[in-house]
Structures are given as structure tokens and as C-alpha cells.
Amino acid sequence: MRILLVRPHPQLYIAKCLQKFLHLEPLELEIVAGGVPAGEEVSICDLSIERKPVQTFQNMLQKINPHIVGFTGYSSQAQMVKKLAKIVKEHDPSIVNVVGGIHATIIPVDYAVDDIDIVVRGEGGTAFREIIGRYKKGLPLNFGRISLSPKDPDFHVNAELPPPEYPGIKDIPAPRRDLVQRSRYFSVWTSSPEGRLDTVFPRIATIRTSYGCAFSCSFCVVPHIMNKKYLQREPEDVVDEIAGIEENCIYFVDDETFLNPKRMTEIANLLIRRGIKKRYVSWARSDTIVRHPELFRLWKEAGLSIVYVGLEAMDENRLKNYKKKTSVETNQKAVSLLKEIGITLHASLMVDPNFSVEDFRNLEKVVINLCPAEVSFTVYSPSPGTETWHKHVNDYICDSYLFYDCMHTILPTKIELKRFYSHFARLYTIAWRNNPLRINKIKVPVIDVMKSIYWGTKYIFALRSIYKDYL
Numbered sequence: 001m002r003i004l005l006v007r008p009h010p011q012l013y014i015a016k017c018l019q020k021f022l023h024l025e026p027l028e029l030e031i032v033a034g035g036v037p038a039g040e041e042v043s044i045c046d047l048s049i050e051r052k053p054v055q056t057f058q059n060m061l062q063k064i065n066p067h068i069v070g071f072t073g074y075s076s077q078a079q080m081v082k083k084l085a086k087i088v089k090e091h092d093p094s095i096v097n098v099v100g101g102i103h104a105t106i107i108p109v110d111y112a113v114d115d116i117d118i119v120v121r122g123e124g125g126t127a128f129r130e131i132i133g134r135y136k137k138g139l140p141l142n143f144g145r146i147s148l149s150p151k152d153p154d155f156h157v158n159a160e161l162p163p164p165e166y167p168g169i170k171d172i173p174a175p176r177r178d179l180v181q182r183s184r185y186f187s188v189w190t191s192s193p194e195g196r197l198d199t200v201f202p203r204i205a206t207i208r209t210s211y212g213c214a215f216s217c218s219f220c221v222v223p224h225i226m227n228k229k230y231l232q233r234e235p236e237d238v239v240d241e242i243a244g245i246e247e248n249c250i251y252f253v254d255d256e257t258f259l260n261p262k263r264m265t266e267i268a269n270l271l272i273r274r275g276i277k278k279r280y281v282s283w284a285r286s287d288t289i290v291r292h293p294e295l296f297r298l299w300k301e302a303g304l305s306i307v308y309v310g311l312e313a314m315d316e317n318r319l320k321n322y323k324k325k326t327s328v329e330t331n332q333k334a335v336s337l338l339k340e341i342g343i344t345l346h347a348s349l350m351v352d353p354n355f356s357v358e359d360f361r362n363l364e365k366v367v368i369n370l371c372p373a374e375v376s377f378t379v380y381s382p383s384p385g386t387e388t389w390h391k392h393v394n395d396y397i398c399d400s401y402l403f404y405d406c407m408h409t410i411l412p413t414k415i416e417l418k419r420f421y422s423h424f425a426r427l428y429t430i431a432w433r434n435n436p437l438r439i440n441k442i443k444v445p446v447i448d449v450m451k452s453i454y455w456g457t458k459y460i461f462a463l464r465s466i467y468k469d470y471l
Helices: 013-018 027-034 053-064 075-091 102-106 124-137 155-159 222-226 235-243 261-273 286-291 293-302 316-321 328-341 357-370 387-391 417-433 446-464 466-470
Strands: 002-007 041-046 068-071 096-099 118-120 204-207 210-212 230-232 249-252 279-283 304-312 344-351 374-379
Touching: 002 027, 002 053, 013 446, 027 041, 027 124, 041 053, 053 075, 068 075, 068 124, 075 096, 075 102, 096 124, 102 118, 102 222, 118 124, 204 235, 210 222, 235 261, 261 293, 286 293, 286 304, 286 328, 293 304, 293 328, 304 328, 328 344, 344 357, 344 417, 357 417, 374 417, 417 446, 417 466, 446 466
Parallel strands: 002 041, 002 068, 068 096, 096 118, 204 249, 249 279, 279 304, 304 344, 344 374
Antiparallel strands: 210 230
């Protein structure tokens, strides 16, 4: 049988601009493809890399004429998924449309439309394997709390239940990286102890070594999806996968990579003993860095180059409101430790919709004190489907699905919206003026400098103009 797996393209302009700096492979679909039984024809269509995504999708349907089309998508892509599902049914009503991903897991009722046949909640690789088996045997494709049919009378009852339990970590399929155009995926890279980079935009692969997180930050949907579970792959399994990846730069896309120091110590030691020389970027909590500096020194030896840290704020009250369970002192210590070890910091900071002009000015000072570092900013937004999201359901100033990209505010701002985004864009301007490439005087190709300036300028202007999306 023929199977087509689809990642939809972004709708909002700011997301398209961001892809000029970070464009990661569709790992979730590669894992789903890994669950397809041998002998079946499976293709991945990543519309996020296409100039004419809808036309490309229509051409793929004509070419493959699949039996099943599987979509993934975030909440901001839910509208587009439904549009693409309609195109499938117009091409051939007998094709089965299956939708999975975060939005399907937390708000399955949003996909209760005529053009969607099955909504998958939770881990997709094992569920899709079961769906294919049932399809070939002529059995119903809906089962348990995992695979739901909007046409089932009990659909809404099952959709209101918590997400299903994740399968055993060993049951989750290995990704089929061979099914995508690997040269199309990259990340901006500013770390270089040698003071020179061959490119600022190296090709990059992604890997997931764990699922879930032990914490419950107020803005995060992960604990809801995972039922507060934290699943971890064995060190040998992780290192074997890394060894088989062709790219030299690898991005750990775990929700929280370093929660188990013992496991991560084993992985680092295995990489060193086996002589696997790659460069890594990963997320880590500030308190983990402070408690285990020796772990990060070891990982520096193993190739860890950049660490994303969700500092979120340098303000005790805001950290408490976000339920981060960290402190300003801990954040500061983590920043100092990374600089001492020689790992480039990527600090992620959060802007609250109730920011005043003074709050923005204070955050500007924080940014200058953090640099040289990569610094990015998001706007605090309740994750769709979570308790916080339901709490604010009457407060939203826009479509709380489409605009949930952590750049658009879905809550009202304290200062006028245009002014809010003027200050928001200024934060990025200050951060980019003080980035590690510039401050550390790292030598990079001129063409990359030109690219960075061009797309950086467009991104800043796009941020300033976000307010127009609400008009």
C-alpha cells in the first residue's frame, strides 16, 4: 500500500522568516515512517521547504495516489491541516486521512470534520503501525484512546479523556531519515572555540533521546501530553543512532535532555570512547547546570557547543508565576558556568503581555549583561488545551490556535499593541548587535555575513509589523 506523510507549511509570515535561521527536519514524521511495516511504500512530503506548498502537495497526490495520508501539526497549523485534508478528499474520497501531532493529542475535537477520518493522540509511530495493519485486514481503524474516529458516536466522550499512556520507549520506531531532503535542514551556528567557522548555517540533524519532562511550567503543554511521565532511551541505543547520522551537527530535541545526569554521563563517555566527533546543541535547565557543572564539562569534551537555557526571566515574581522552580541567582550561576566551561549560551527569555515600557527597558539591560550569547524571546502564551489556556478562554484577542506561535500574543497587552511589538523587536536588535559572532570576532564567510544581515533585518521588520496581523 502507498502512504504519504505530510508536514504542513507555516501560515504566518513571522514563522516563514524564522525558518531562514532554523529549519529542522520533520523528525516526528520520520519516526512515524519508521513504524511503517517493511514492504509498504511510504513517502514524506515536507511542505515547509516548498515555495509553492499547495501545488507541491497536489502534485504529490497525483504522483503517489496514496491509500493513507498522515498529517502532523501544531495548533497554529490546525487550519492548514484541515485545508489539506479537504484537498485529499477532492482528489479521491476513498483515501484515509489520519491526523496526529500535538494539537490532535490535546484538542482532538478540533479535527472532528468530514474530511478527517482518524485522529491519533500521543505517540504516532506505534499507532500508525497498528492503523496500517488494521487497514490491510479490513478492521476498524479506531481503537482505544489512541486512534479516534470523528464518525464514532463516542468520539467526543473519548476526546475529553486525558491523553493515552505513551508506549514503552523501546517500542517507538527509529526514524527514517532517508525519506527527506537532508540538505534542506540547518541551524544558525555561532559557536567556535577556534575563532573560525566554515559556515554560519551548517546542515543539522535532530535526535530525541527522551520523552517528557519532570517539571510543570505554567506555559508548557508537555506534562499534559505525557501525563507527567519522563521516558529515557538507553545510552548505547542513543550513541548507536548518533554514530549513524551523516551530519556533523546534531540538535537534541528532547523536552529536557539532562534531567538524568547519570544517563547523560554514560552517553558522553560512550561518544568519547568510540571516537565520535560531532558538535551538539541541546536544551538544559539552569538548575541542572548549577547542580552538575562536571556533567557539562564532560559534554564539552564530547562536543557540546551550544546550550539553550529557558531562563524565561531575571525576576523572582515572574519565575514564580511561570512555575519554573528556579531563581534569579540560579539563572545567573548557570550563565557564568557555561561561559567558564566554554559552551555558548542560548538564553531564552519570555516577554509578558502585561509588560510596561519600564519592563522592556529592564529586560534590555538583562540582555546586554548576558552577552556575548545567543538570545531569543517569546511572548508568554497559554498552551492550547492546558489548564491555563482554559482559564483565559474569555480573554483571547485573536484565534488562540492560529496565533499560538509564542511570537504573537493571544492575550491583551498592557501597552498599545503596535508599541508593544516595537519594543519586542528592539530586544532582538540589541541581542543581535551583541551576538557571539560579532563580540568574539569569529571569522565567517562573507556570503554568510551578508545573508545574516539581510534576513536579520527582514526579521526585525517583521517583528515590528506583527501588530498588523491582528487588523
